[in-house]
Amino acid sequence: MSGPGETAREPLSRDRIVQAAVAIADFSGLRAVTMRGVADELDCEAMSLYHHVAKKPDLMAAMVEAIVGEVAVTQAAIREEDWRDTFRARCLAARGVMLAHPWAPALISEQTQSPAAMFALYEDFLATLIDAGFDYGLAHRAIHSIGSLILGFSNELFDPAPDSDEEIDEEAMLAMAAQMPHLLQMAATGPHDPDGSLSACDTRAEFVFTLDLILDGLEARRAALR
Template sequence: MAAGIALADRDGIESISMRKLAQELGVEAMSIYTHVRNKDDLLDGMVDAVIGQIPTTADGAGGADGADGADSAADADWATTLRQMALAARAVILTHPWAPPVIESRTAPGPATLRHIDAVLSVLRKGGFTVAQTHHALHILGSRLLGFTQDLFDDSAGSSGALDPETAAGIVSELGATLPYIAEMALAVTHQGALGGCDDDAEFQFALDFILDGLAGLQNR
């Protein structure tokens, strides 16, 4: 699994095959089948191993923005603890950019994933949420518990090469005639003076904090 993760980190998830993994390990391809049934089984193990890298509250989950770790759920309120866990998960996922789409394609959680979810449920239950509220919270938080979100579209390509102000202004002017609100939004959220990708980390934290505030309101109903 470690060799598969390293290969995917280096060459992308499309590089994963039994043959290439065997080459990485210096063995015959057929010997890989001693350990996994097929490529899907390999991917299951790889994403579960990645999720296993995410610290839980018991391990001391520290926020990606430098927050101190918590040794147990009792060391911080539930919202702070969940925030630290989600940001710690994001720090892990950012080192394995291939992982989110593979995680989303899996049909059953592995042992590490189940342990991570159980740790999240523990924080919520010990924080005073009912079983029903905890169930709602799990659905609301969704993939943020694993450090990523599914956005409306992927603008990551734009973030690597933002347009210069003159070109951006021309594009916005063309959009404004038929799509005024998209043009307005494009201008409002420009980065460094030009159109480009969103600040994914900032948007992740904004949405996470918004959700946690909402869950606090649910708890007080």
């Protein structure tokens, strides 16, 4: 019982723990998320957390669930006349969530199981496609084609994490450039625009280009079903 003038402390819960972990990651990066750091944020003992999250990987999975849930809420009300406009707007809305939590794409990509909130996105995705005239076979392929774009980011191969400390080996880069002149020329003539960037290659311009390419291709396949 609280004494006179005291305010009752909010009970510890899984949601509060996850919110604190997300806040730490947003401010200091994913590496800063530790059980002790979350406990300090919540002004409690680290052992208290284990009554709600079994271990750190459980906490990481819960953070992913929270972010995907945020994407689902953000996308829920988006409905346009053309199905492509609907998905374009939804994917860009999801990207806004990822830009607010730039650590999230890497953590999502590490997961081996789909978070429960992801199935709500897939269900809405399928419903929109079927209503637009897709059959289930093409809709299934559309899900694989869209991939991580539905969550607002491009899953690039071997793309270093934004907070990576890895240094560039300039000598190795020069040697590679001598053997690969086309890559060198492309890099020199088409530098990435850093605006809206989640990583070196996942910029807004690259994201939109890839998204529109896939949506237009799927529309052509949908039209051919008739």
